[in-house]
Amino acid sequence: MSLKARLKEEQILAMRAKNKVRLGTVRMLLAAIKQIEIDNKVELNNDEVTAVIIKSVKQRKDSITQFEKANRLDLVEVEKTELAILQEFLPQALTTDEVKALVEQAVASSDANGMQDMGKVMAVLKKDIQGRADMGEVSALVRASLA
Structure with missing residues (x-):
């Protein structure tokens, strides 16, 4: 199943479960994907969809930092929840040792x-x-490796 199809499936499941936060997050992600597809007149593959998810994750992390500086803990919690949902759609994270091995290679x-x-x-x-x-x-x- 493609990543985009999985997102659409998750959207339906969130609607059925009446999970508003999850539904909103998945809809936001699908809208971002659709916007890129319309702008570039292409169909995004899994790697490109992953790039959109990574961008959204980075935006959430930046927002969390900014909201913490502004002492807006209510918004921090919302962003952390959305971040957790977005990270479910990313591939399995590598350990530090695996990353170091790939860097050396x-x-x-x-x-x-x-x-x-x-x-x-x-x-x-x-x-x-x-x-x-x-x-x-x-x-x-x-x-560090090149220095």
């Missing part, structure tokens, strides 16, 4: 010699890690 396979080759290493890693690890943390590991 990517550095070796791309013949990286220093920081100037970071882009090559990140390009190799992106297809394997996208949605399964925080790219900021991956970037820090690559920097």
Whole structure:
């Protein structure tokens, strides 16, 4: 089952269960996907849908940080709930050790010699890690490995 089909199925299940938060989150995600499809006149594949979910997860994390700074704990809880729902649709997260192993493998396979080759290493890693690890943390590991 494609990721988009799974989201539509989850939307129906949330409607039947009268789970308003889950329904709203899934609808928001489907709307974002549909908007991109209309704008670009293409049908998104699973990788592109995953990228939309990652973007939404990042937005939620940023919102949580901002709401905590503003002492809006009521909104923090809403964002955390939505974040948990969105993360259900992402692939299984990699452990730190798995990420480190992939970074070492990517550095070796791309013949990286220093920081100037970071882009090559990140390009190799992106297809394997996208949605399964925080790219900021991956970037820090690559920097440490290349330094």
